[in-house]
Amino acid sequence: MNDASLIESVEARFPEAVSTAHRFRGDATLVLRRESLLDVARFLEQDPAFSMDLLVDITAVDYSAFGKGPARAFFRSSGVALGPAAQIPDEDPWPGPPDARRFAVVYHFYSMVHRHRLRLVVPVGEVEGATEEVDSLVELWPGANWLEREVWDMFGIRFRGHPDLRRILMYDGFEGHPLRKDYPVNKRQPLIGPVN
Amino acid sequence: MQTTRSDPAELETRDMLLNIGPAHPAMHGIIRVVAQLDGEQIEDADVEIGYLHRGFEKMSEVVDYNGVIPYTDRLNYVSPLINNMGYCMTVEKLLGISVPERCHYVRVILAEISRITDHLTCVGATAMELGAFTVFLYMIKAREYLWELVEKVTGARLTVTYCRVGGVKADLPDDFAEPCRKAFEETRKVLSEADGLLTRNRIFVDRMSGTGVISAEEAIGYGITGPFLRGSGADYDVRKDCPYAVYDRLPFDVPIGSRGDNMDRYLVRMEEMEQSMRIVEAALRDLPPGPVQVDPGTGRPIPAAEMVDLAKAGDIGAIAGGCAVVGPTLEGSGKARHASIAADEKRVFLPPKEDAYGNIEGLMQQFKLVMHGHGVRPPSGEVYFPVEGANGELGFYVVSDGAGRPYRVRVRPPCFAIMSALSRLLTGDSIADMTPTFGSVNMIGGELDR
Numbered sequence: 204m205n206d207a208s209l210i211e212s213v214e215a216r217f218p219e220a221v222s223t224a225h226r227f228r229g230d231a232t233l234v235l236r237r238e239s240l241l242d243v244a245r246f247l248e249q250d251p252a253f254s255m256d257l258l259v260d261i262t263a264v265d266y267s268a269f270g271k272g273p274a275r276a277f278f279r280s281s282g283v284a285l286g287p288a289a290q291i292p293d294e295d296p297w298p299g300p301p302d303a304r305r306f307a308v309v310y311h312f313y314s315m316v317h318r319h320r321l322r323l324v325v326p327v328g329e330v331e332g333a334t335e336e337v338d339s340l341v342e343l344w345p346g347a348n349w350l351e352r353e354v355w356d357m358f359g360i361r362f363r364g365h366p367d368l369r370r371i372l373m374y375d376g377f378e379g380h381p382l383r384k385d386y387p388v389n390k391r392q393p394l395i396g397p398v399n
Numbered sequence: 400m401q402t403t404r405s406d407p408a409e410l411e412t413r414d415m416l417l418n419i420g421p422a423h424p425a426m427h428g429i430i431r432v433v434a435q436l437d438g439e440q441i442e443d444a445d446v447e448i449g450y451l452h453r454g455f456e457k458m459s460e461v462v463d464y465n466g467v468i469p470y471t472d473r474l475n476y477v478s479p480l481i482n483n484m485g486y487c488m489t490v491e492k493l494l495g496i497s498v499p500e501r502c503h504y505v506r507v508i509l510a511e512i513s514r515i516t517d518h519l520t521c522v523g524a525t526a527m528e529l530g531a532f533t534v535f536l537y538m539i540k541a542r543e544y545l546w547e548l549v550e551k552v553t554g555a556r557l558t559v560t561y562c563r564v565g566g567v568k569a570d571l572p573d574d575f576a577e578p579c580r581k582a583f584e585e586t587r588k589v590l591s592e593a594d595g596l597l598t599r600n601r602i603f604v605d606r607m608s609g610t611g612v613i614s615a616e617e618a619i620g621y622g623i624t625g626p627f628l629r630g631s632g633a634d635y636d637v638r639k640d641c642p643y644a645v646y647d648r649l650p651f652d653v654p655i656g657s658r659g660d661n662m663d664r665y666l667v668r669m670e671e672m673e674q675s676m677r678i679v680e681a682a683l684r685d686l687p688p689g690p691v692q693v694d695p696g697t698g699r700p701i702p703a704a705e706m707v708d709l710a711k712a713g714d715i716g717a718i719a720g721g722c723a724v725v726g727p728t729l730e731g732s733g734k735a736r737h738a739s740i741a742a743d744e745k746r747v748f749l750p751p752k753e754d755a756y757g758n759i760e761g762l763m764q765q766f767k768l769v770m771h772g773h774g775v776r777p778p779s780g781e782v783y784f785p786v787e788g789a790n791g792e793l794g795f796y797v798v799s800d801g802a803g804r805p806y807r808v809r810v811r812p813p814c815f816a817i818m819s820a821l822s823r824l825l826t827g828d829s830i831a832d833m834t835p836t837f838g839s840v841n842m843i844g845g846e847l848d849r
Contacts, residue, residue, distance in 0.1 A: 227780045228492050256619050257635075259785070260794060260811040270779075270800045297780035309796065311783055311811070315619065315633065318640050322783065346622030349819035357456075372449040372848055381457055388454075388461050 204252065204319055206231035212252065213321075217243055227297040232322040234301040240325050241338040247312060247321065248343050255312035255321060258340065261350035263308045263327075263358045266300040268384040304328035306360055308337055327360055334358075339365040357382035414442055417830070421450050425528050425834050429844040430818075432825070432833070439829045444822045451844040459808035464490055464564050464775040467808060472558040474810060474846040477520045478513035478789045480506075480549070482846075483562035486808075488643060489784040489795035490564045493777045494747060501687045501739040502566050503644045505552075508682045509561065510786075511675040512549060515586065516542045517789030517841070518626075518668045518675075525665070525838030526597060529606055534593045541589035544582040551578060554728050564775055565748040566741035569731030576683050583676050590672060597665070607662035611824045611836030614659055621823070622816035625791025626667045627840065631659030637787035648685070651678045664839045687739075700724045706756045715757065723752040747775050774803040790814045790841055812846035 204212065209231045210224045220239035225232050235243055247255040301307050304326040312321045327335050339362035340347040351362045352371040359380035362368060370377065376395040379386050415436045420426030429450040435443040455474065459467045471486045472479040484506045491497065498506075523538030546556045551572055553559040561568050597603045613623075615633040628635060636653045638646040654670035656663030701709075701721040709717045722733055732740065734751035741748040745764050754761025767773045779801040785794040791813030798807040817840045824836050 228495065228782050230781070230783055232781075257624070258622050259792065260622075260783075260796065260809070262796060262809040262811075264781075264798055264807045269806065270802075297778070299779065309781075309809075311794070311796070315635055315640075320641075320783075344622065345617075345620050345823075346816050346819055349815065350622075370449075372452045374449070381454065386457075388457055 234324045254316045255314045257313040258344040259311040263354045265384045267305045301326045336361045336363045441825050444825045446821045451848040455849040469560045475843045476845045478517040480509045480513040485786040485793050487562040493782045496742050498742045504686045511678045514675045514789045515672045516545050518672050521841040528834045537589045541586045544585045570736040610832040611661045621820040630656035630664035630667045632657050649681050661835045661839045710756045
């Protein structure tokens, strides 16, 4: 299937689950509601028209600082007008961050049989300071185990049903989640020695 | 003294926990495996990673788009050119630009040379850990020949930082085909020697075959790609299945194993090196011709510093038509070669030095790209682009918010998936099988821990 028909078929099968879809630069992308991730993923893996057997990657993006980059004040104050960002025309523009929620968990799938790729985006918000939980895909792809551990480690997003949700790259005593935008890039934490 | 011998079945047995690594030479210094042993057999293994975490993804968010390239060198540091290429092609996809054809070929040639160096290191190190130290030295010798090639083109051996968003740093040297031919001749000699020393070597074969077995379905479930997956018999190579650059035009075969054990993965890697040399040879043959050489009469060489002084004094007439004599690190990036190594997009690629010093358009182009607050500014969006790394699918996922810095850079490291299956690969084998299995994973700390 090509990227357009991939999107159409999932939308037709799960009209409730898909909130938006786009094909920016030819990457078929579906933005899903959090509750329906497991159903859609199971369908993608098992349906012979999709057979997304390879879970390529799971990652997340913290959209809380999107579009709020450091102000280029020096050039503004010098009176030089800042032109718009280099916009190269595109027929299929990117609709922007998936929704107002802070995080988005991003899944990349590939089908060895049909040689097509699909990206699923699941927006994840914060309720009363706690990050919402996403369903774990470990039961469908064992490779999701470490990838989800990394997302938990780096972003603090929990996966429901994960068998062993521990930190993976950082150490046990580490505080915070370093890839969140509010984690300062030069923050230091005390070295943790071996616990005897 | 009389000893009583009881029936072995009645003896009390207990599993033993054994810590292997991180400071263990066979764990390459940065992996800890907590193995639960029943005698010599591994019942369960907990693999701990993260000892080499440098925060690649976090650092990428605080530098500009070209500033990420040196960090990508340090992902898979045995084949940095493939990482360079993968990252640059991702940003080019985000920008919606393409590079000149010759540039594609140059990138492919260097990526394939890097793939050979990577496989040489992997096979050599595995052989060394199994006691075949000679093979390791031979393979490092061959790698040295190839790194000399890389050095000729990029000026560096390890941290090459050769690709740029929208092109490469410099063109191939004029007589590149000849040293390439010689280096491949030596490499082939080494490969046939290593083949003779290993492939029918009783010790090597006994330790490699039947260990670390994984079926293709299971390997796919773990997200394993690259030579490791092909050793299990699944036919997936990004270069064939999702061709990028000019791989669809170049002749090569994808070797496939059948048993999914360490031996098959060794054989796949050995054959892939030969195929990579085939790709490079074909690419050098098909390489679109470079620019017509500048006529020495008109392209009068002027030292760069002198050019800058003349330009500052406003003496444009004196430098018109001259070619800048730049340092050796910029050789091959002059104005005559610029069009064949850089995308025709002023908002992305630096001008040649002759223009930067010699005319106001070039100076402005340079300024708009290097000064703080300017630089490559892709439209906002998200893209994923995979290339075939030496260990498997190496993908970059870049999110941009329209600013001069990437909003998010995610690298999909191929050996992360393989390492996540390591516990499964080790379970059931004996503790001595850990060495060949771990060797065939080709764990590269730089890309695993980032």
